[in-house]
Amino acid sequence: MTNNELLDHLNDRPSWDCVACGQPWPCATAQDRLVEEFQAFPSVLTIYMTAQMYDALSDLISQGRIAPADLFERFLAWARRAAVHPDGAERFDLDTISTVEPKRAVTR
Numbered sequence: 001m002t003n004n005e006l007l008d009h010l011n012d013r014p015s016w017d018c019v020a021c022g023q024p025w026p027c028a029t030a031q032d033r034l035v036e037e038f039q040a041f042p043s044v045l046t047i048y049m050t051a052q053m054y055d056a057l058s059d060l061i062s063q064g065r066i067a068p069a070d071l072f073e074r075f076l077a078w079a080r081r082a083a084v085h086p087d088g089a090e091r092f093d094l095d096t097i098s099t100v101e102p103k104r105a106v107t108r
């Protein structure tokens, strides 16, 4: 077993590189583990990754670094794609949810 396999693939602030493999976090292994961890609640994964993206943005800006243009792709795009339930029984795609008509009109 290599050292990389012993370490959890967590982010290292403020660099936001993976502590195990050194790739920009979330690395492929971290993405796989996050999808597995949030499998029952994929929308919570999206919320969690949104918070992580804003923390990373704050850290990068506070170091005087330019925020990477691919932050959305890095932190959220894959999480939204992963929100499709693996067995295909249920779909939690935010793009689909946004087109659903409300079941009841709001009255005042």
Ligand SMILES: [Zn+2]
Pocket: 009, 010, 018, 019, 020, 021, 022, 023, 027, 028, 029, 030
């Ligand atoms: Zn990693």
